[in-house]
Amino acid sequence: MNRQECYEHGMTVLEQVDGEAGQRIVNSLADISPELGHQVVAWAFGDMYARPELPPRDRQLVTLGVLTALGGCEIELEVHVNAALNVGLTPSEISEALLHSAVYCGMPRAINATLVAKKVFAERDLLPITNVG
Amino acid sequence: MNRQECYEHGMTVLEQVDGEAGQRIVNSLADISPELGHQVVAWAFGDMYARPELPPRDRQLVTLGVLTALGGCEIELEVHVNAALNVGLTPSEISEALLHSAVYCGMPRAINATLVAKKVFAERDLLPITNVG
Amino acid sequence: MNRQECYEHGMTVLEQVDGEAGQRIVNSLADISPELGHQVVAWAFGDMYARPELPPRDRQLVTLGVLTALGGCEIELEVHVNAALNVGLTPSEISEALLHSAVYCGMPRAINATLVAKKVFAERDLLPITNVG
Amino acid sequence: MNRQECYEHGMTVLEQVDGEAGQRIVNSLADISPELGHQVVAWAFGDMYARPELPPRDRQLVTLGVLTALGGCEIELEVHVNAALNVGLTPSEISEALLHSAVYCGMPRAINATLVAKKVFAERDLLPITNVG
Amino acid sequence: MNRQECYEHGMTVLEQVDGEAGQRIVNSLADISPELGHQVVAWAFGDMYARPELPPRDRQLVTLGVLTALGGCEIELEVHVNAALNVGLTPSEISEALLHSAVYCGMPRAINATLVAKKVFAERDLLPITNVG
């Protein structure tokens, strides 16, 4: 594949996983770092996400864990909570995954990520979640 | 204690330490992750804060250190600057604790935390602080 | 449940998930912070892991993501690569999950986590993995 | 040099490197932690930046790397993207440095830093950048 | 004070707080970055630790919180667990401070820090600690 084909292949994957939210980030990079936008699409999605060794739902569980632990990634987490819903995780599973992360990265990171999920779920009319044990 | 009693015990501790600011975070979790709200109250406050091995003032010094170092925890830091005042740390001591943290986690994290403290101190009419050596 | 029953319930879950490797960490805490050992068992496993909202395999995917992103958690990652195998993730899926994390937390964290997995897989005679695309 | 002279020496360096943006941060600390403001000026700039062992342009490349990796330092990064321009890095070089950092700290941190650079470049009328390979 | 006097003043403070363990780190920097060694002594200890606004015991609580949260600072944490003992924190208080940090930065960071404390306490013949609630 040439450079343009790599991009188009990646964009197909990105659209399936992230939908509109992912494209908005790529667009926001167009006038400041088009190469970063290209790498997000062609490399992260075309090369990495496209690999069959791990299904999309599993990839989002890993991604939610990484982004929650990193902190300060609210923009990206918003994209990936949307992505998680798109690839078949339920709101309750997403909420539980973020709760689970508290064991490993502490309450503040888990709370911050959960408030991002709340925003996304509200926009998609998915509240309330009832995960009380 | 049963689950409800654990929650009520934790809420008593949380109210003494964090006051209204802590309850606002727990409330914000109610429709997205009630279990996370429960764990913050019943485990973090009922189990951990309630232990007599370290007095509340000492716990807030550790907490300020952790939250400053983590970064990206402005919401939680706001709660805990309030908590620090509630349990007897003076504005000058809080400001100095954040200054001290700069040695270990660098100027940007210390500045960010200090600007959160500034917001809380302004709301509680505690400015200016004069800690020039 | 009383304190002792909480511990025993948690230990049952810990043994299923982490096996011997988890118990070694808890044991290593016995003479320095028995309460931390108790909380790992009774709270992290008894309260959090035991919840049915997310199956064990999914919890390990989130955990691998969090620990890889945090960095400096080689001891805990070793436990959880073992745990991941115990709850049904294949070596190839674990290796791919760590590869995937590179997109979000960079190559060094992914490499470090992968070298921990290599150690565990070697001990369990699971090498080589062949995940070339 | 006495304390006041250290401050004045540091302020001269700070003005050359950071310009107005750096002074705004120092000013914002005046009523909450004047000593932190003093240390930023007198120590960070007067003692560290002033050293001839590394030229200002090189220092900003290191600083961009550190701040991008830390995350959650948008305020400080804005100052240092301005500083980077002030000491001779071109917009294209800054954009490329942030792209490069993605290899080591992942896409989200690189995207966040790039969007801060976009804000600064827009204010200084330096968009669009064209770094497509 | 001139440069040499700043260093000597800082070294007096460092010796009181960190003892031998701190000096070993400074010595280890002598042939690779004498200026970093100088700044640790003259700035971190001479300028920051020496300030009367926060007593040494409080500074160590903040420091333990920061270093635990950062992770990967085992060498420095070892120095500061020693320092914490030197300035009057009891083994039980130190162990509890690290337990407390688990709420905010998660179990793995708290475990890692606690195992560093265990090493220091063993060297100073202070085990076992009994902090079970």
Add this chain to the structure above:
Amino acid sequence: MNRQECYEHGMTVLEQVDGEAGQRIVNSLADISPELGHQVVAWAFGDMYARPELPPRDRQLVTLGVLTALGGCEIELEVHVNAALNVGLTPSEISEALLHSAVYCGMPRAINATLVAKKVFAERDLLPITNVG
């Protein structure tokens, strides 16, 4: 370029920048995650490092900043201190870059990175460095 050609192109760049130390990391991944090894070579070096928008010396300054700030990347930092020497940074400049990073990510991260540099410089017979101001 096909997959194999991408790898060979990347390996040429990697050899120029990292030398033997980089290849050792790639080799260590061969039986656990050959795809991660491939991506380090083909993507990180073939795609990213090879871009002419930033010269190799500048890329290493950014990389040193990122790796120092991340912490827990001693293996990778060792490769990149070697790389920094290979692309023309002097020992004194590297030492100063790590000293500089202390302003932004604190003393412990700067000390840890400096001790890695000390190891590399010792192996290449480049000690002592004299950067006292």
